[in-house]
Amino acid sequence: MARMNRQVLLASRPRGWVVEDNFRIVETPLPAPSPGEVLVKNEWLSLDPYMRGRMNDAKSYVPPVQIGEVMVGQTVGEVLESQDPAFKPGDKVLSPLGWQLYGSAKAKLLRKIDIARAPATYYLGVLGMPGMTAWFGLSEIGKPKAGETLVVSAASGAVGSVVGQLAKIVGCRAVGIAGGKAKCDYVAGELGFDACIDYKAGDVAERLREACPNGVDVHFENVGGALLDTMLTVMNRFSRIVICGFVAEYNATEPYGYKRLRSILVNRIRMQGMLVFDWEERYGEAIEALAKHLAAGKLKYRESIVEGLDNAPKGLIGLLKGENFGKQLVKLA
């Protein structure tokens, strides 16, 4: 009997928060690879905040997922069958195959990963898009210098945790912002940040001033909304703001109205948006650097795992509500 594929499709567009009804699970025949294609069995699916944006029917850096299409996402998996000389069965690969158990992709969309260097899942996290996002965001935009103060929001997440640790490596004071005591304890304790502010515990502006007595030189923004407005009140002259994510806005039905932009003028702040894909040609450079810090024990890393494709929607909803702890993955096999 033929093996079947299982896929999670976008069933409807969310209004505000994502709900499980926005997805539909289907079974389909296993796709046969055409010439130049490779059939992959997905083993791990990465869940990332950007997915929320792709569920909207709005202009963004890439087209939205269409209703009835497989949800987008990166996976790591194993090659089952190859119609391209660059891959052979058994190869472990990073793929853009999305929320499904199997998929055929053009060979040029796949990248072999070295599981002798790091576990396969790391290529979806600290050595993958999140880690590289932290790396390029800091090295190309934030440019933290020894003695400066860096703040990162969503500090316990896949990107934020790497941002703060990279800042510590260059000699910065690193201050995280996260939701809840458990996350803050992890960030300031296990990850070695100098401080972590629990945004759920009240007056963030006052706590920021306490945690950053010399002001803030680099802010790495993963959240946006009121938090970014507050950050604008504590930024130093000639400081830099890396705009990496606006999770707070993805789920809002009305965009937030930012009231502190005058600080950009008064303090000559540079605020710049980023998308890791823009440095695709230089991924190798980032992976080398991150792998070196990882091997030296300077990058601690935690994963949060949801079991089974059918639970991926729950996993994404939890991620968007900040329920995850470190890199959010779905175990598919």
Next chain:
Amino acid sequence: MARMNRQVLLASRPRGWVVEDNFRIVETPLPAPSPGEVLVKNEWLSLDPYMRGRMNDAKSYVPPVQIGEVMVGQTVGEVLESQDPAFKPGDKVLSPLGWQLYGSAKAKLLRKIDIARAPATYYLGVLGMPGMTAWFGLSEIGKPKAGETLVVSAASGAVGSVVGQLAKIVGCRAVGIAGGKAKCDYVAGELGFDACIDYKAGDVAERLREACPNGVDVHFENVGGALLDTMLTVMNRFSRIVICGFVAEYNATEPYGYKRLRSILVNRIRMQGMLVFDWEERYGEAIEALAKHLAAGKLKYRESIVEGLDNAPKGLIGLLKGENFGKQLVKLA
């Protein structure tokens, strides 16, 4: 009989728009220069939008003017008496002496100007802070390239008019935004911009899309508020926004709530605040370049003149309401 000085003091802080009652005019004895000081007879006073910010009791890049103090401002004038070897009577100088007919200043705060190269007033405009603001804002932040589209707000003003003409010199499509048909005719006609949008004539977003068929690569913002929000909807990927002034906010009692910041992320926009003082050591470089373009007839320039110190408050109020046409000056002598 002793000659008397005449000064315009800040009498009260404006709430919203500036009114004449915010100023008080007084007569005082002529100040005698101490050793190291120079007595200057002011001939021209520059009026600039930043003055509105200095009237507020708010943290900014410099302390506010205090109640009872002489209003700040640059002047050009003539040295009457010098207690410093660097200056002699008859020298023409640029000074920070503010809204008064005479003043004594430390010699290091004065700069000699060459009136053989350009009229004295030009050192308050196209060869002064406004011209240099345009120069550094473009060369250091906006970085316009041939074939790109640049938009500048307050396009008929002292800064905006230079911004657009410099953009034309490097081969950009230059589009201005100004208030009223007369200003727009001046910008698109006399100054040679490719187009000018009258923001008072309605749907600015639609007109921007018409005037910028390839989107906008560089926006030079002198105004802020709703206009900046609209600009965020037409900015291209990897575009740059120079934040030079927020005149719209200076007079507002409530800060504007910007709703389009997500465009910074989606389009990887770089938005950066600027203040010309930050390049003080490089003023000579800017003046050289601007004087060269001026001599070559590539920088057209217009002045708007108010007669007499007592009319300076009216002049500033008019400037803040956009009633001026080109560089706003007060003729003092």
